[in-house]
Amino acid sequence: MRKKIVAANWKMNLTLAQGEQLVNDIIAAGIKLSEGQEVVIAPPFPYLIKVKQLIRNYPGIYLAAQNCYSEKSGAYTGEVSAEMLQSIGVDFVIIGHSERREYFSETNAQLAKKIDLALANGIKPIFCCGEPLEVRKAETQNAYVAQQLQESLYHLDAAALKNVVIAYEPIWAIGTGLTASAQQAQDMHAFIRSQIAEKFGREAALGITILYGGSAKPSNAKELFSSPDVDGGLIGGASLVAADFTAIVQSF
Numbered sequence: 381m382r383k384k385i386v387a388a389n390w391k392m393n394l395t396l397a398q399g400e401q402l403v404n405d406i407i408a409a410g411i412k413l414s415e416g417q418e419v420v421i422a423p424p425f426p427y428l429i430k431v432k433q434l435i436r437n438y439p440g441i442y443l444a445a446q447n448c449y450s451e452k453s454g455a456y457t458g459e460v461s462a463e464m465l466q467s468i469g470v471d472f473v474i475i476g477h478s479e480r481r482e483y484f485s486e487t488n489a490q491l492a493k494k495i496d497l498a499l500a501n502g503i504k505p506i507f508c509c510g511e512p513l514e515v516r517k518a519e520t521q522n523a524y525v526a527q528q529l530q531e532s533l534y535h536l537d538a539a540a541l542k543n544v545v546i547a548y549e550p551i552w553a554i555g556t557g558l559t560a561s562a563q564q565a566q567d568m569h570a571f572i573r574s575q576i577a578e579k580f581g582r583e584a585a586l587g588i589t590i591l592y593g594g595s596a597k598p599s600n601a602k603e604l605f606s607s608p609d610v611d612g613g614l615i616g617g618a619s620l621v622a623a624d625f626t627a628i629v630q631s632f
């Protein structure tokens with residue numbers, strides 16, 4: 381059975397004190413994780429070690445970074461390597477979020493290097509893909525997403541792919557209040573799974589966790605997560621409110 385994951389991407393929000401409070405509130409809510417379900421929290425870099433300490437006694441809650449750099453080490457002022465993340469016990473890393481692609485010009489080829497470095501350091505990449513509004517309007521979203529997968533993941537073998545999570549995040553739904561319908565999400569997730577099956581085989585396709593991201597909230601999470609190919613969510617805005625995030629986690 382493949383893993384179900386609900387991941388909180390705090391993006392560039394919260395002070396350390398606010399972040400601690402949020403994690404403590406999530407823990408205090410006593411969320412019940414069903415078998416094979418994981419919660420992942422992705423705070424900003426400066427809070428990673430603190431959040432690691434806060435969650436250490438709670439099996440099923442994991443730590444993610446929001447990014448890592450595409451080189452191993454060296455003179456890259458301001459960047460953070462996968463090895464550094466590994467050295468502080470980070471479990472997952474978000475790679476290729478659309479905000480990184482847009483504001484920091486990250487390319488599919490650069491993301492492939494980040495994926496390799498994360499995997500080489502034992503960190504599971506949460507690889508983000510998804511189309512902008514004009515692509516959706518032109519109904520060419522499948523080809524767009526297929527290219528993202530090809531250029532960033534298809535150099536892997538099936539064994540390496542087992543440690544990758546995919547997050548489908550239609551850009552037009554991120555932080556906009558516009559959510560993909562459950563059918564739109566299911567259609568794209570099924571398409572992604574079919575692409576993975578074609579390239580890596582049926583077993584890899586059935587085993588890979590594919591998350592939905594884009595204005596997911598307590599009121600729509602249940603419907604989104606009930607689709608057969610939607611294995612959870614990558615949550616932005618609603619992950620900043622403990623009650624909303626825990627309600628989403630409990631939506632399976």
Ligand SMILES: O=C[C@H](O)COP(=O)(O)O
Nearest residue numbers: 389554555594595616617
């Ligand atoms: O990483 C999370 C996604 O970008 C979704 O963000 P959102 O839930 O605020 O739309």
